[in-house]
Amino acid sequence: MTHRILIVTAVAAEADSVTAGLASVMPGADSVTAEAPDTPDTRDASGAPAAPERVPLPGGLVLRRHTDGDRARVDVLAGGVGPAAVAATTGTALAYAALTGTDHRERPYDLVVSAGIAGGFQPSAPPGSLVVSSAIVAADLGAETPDGYLAVEELGFGRSVHPVPEALTGRVAAALAAGGVPCAVAPVLTVSTVTGSARRAAELAERHPGAAAEAMEGFGVAEAAAAYGVPVVELRAVSNAVGPRDRAAWRVGDALDTLRHTVRLLGRTVFVEAPCT
Structure with a gap:
């Protein structure tokens, strides 16, 4: 049985890191990932890394498809920035898979992963660390009132939280810990405006106790x-602290390296194991 995984990032740089991580365990790597560690079966006849299959989708989207024989197929999609854009592109990928599958009654994928870099709440998620979502939270989907913030559920319609099953987060965290990538398992917030002040960081931390990271796409995915x-699960490599914008302290390269290593480990374990239900 082939396990089908869809990994959605916001931008191409994140998708490149994901592809680089997969290159060491599944055939295929873009030219941008030529220096990624790989095994002999990931190279073409000339010895160069083989490119993943590119699958065109409606709307000009392209999936980068990696396969591991009959065990797993992992599709990588750079889906855009923000919850609206990435919800639309992820929906397109899911619809395409459902319509082109052999059995339309099946789920189009066994697991969807929202992956990328993020800001981390301190001290829970310092730069360079990884956060696995215990819940994917739309941090500001609700209403301001004289008595404070009300989540959309409290208004009587919609939802602002997607809990992630402990069985899934446990498998992911265990695989990463065994590979030397300890992680925080905690809520990840989705925002449309990246936090840039201590006041806003404190407000979000109070509103969503235990949250370890904020990004812009998870809830849409x-x-x-x-x-x-x-x-669905969200994986976030932390590039900076949530709070005042201090670009000199950002560690984007380190975060992308963490993301690459994370996907490599999961490509050897969770992605090729029993479907993640």
Whole structure:
């Protein structure tokens, strides 16, 4: 049985890191990932890394498809910035898979992963660390009132949280720990405006106790996955602290390296094991 995974990032740099991580365990790597560690079966006849299959989708989107024989197929999609854009592109990928699959009654994928870099709440998630979502939270989907913030559920409609099953987060965290990538398992917030002040960071931390990271896409990916009944988890490599913008302290390169190593480990373990239900 082939396990089908869809990994969605915001931008190409994140997708490149994901592809580089997969190159060491599954055939295929873009030219941008030529220096990624790989095994002999990931190279073509000339000895150069083989490129992943590119699958065109409606709307000009392209999946980078990696395969591991009959065990796993991992599709990588750079889906855009922000929850609206990435919900639309993830939905397109899911619809395409559902319509082109051999059995339309099946889920189009066994697992959807929202992956990329993020800001980390201190001290839970310092730069260079990794966060695995215990919940994917739309941090500001609600209303301001004289008595404070009300989440959309409290208004009587919609949802702002997608819990992630402990069985799934446990498998991911265990695989990463065994590979030398300890992680925090905690809520990850989705925002449309990146936090840039201590006041806003404190407000979010109070509103969402235990949150370890903020990014801009997870909830959009989760909404699309939920529409197709597919489990979803968010993986965030921390590039900076949530709070005042201090670009000199950002560690984007380190975060992308953490993301690459994370995907490599999961490509050897969780992605090729029993489907993640």
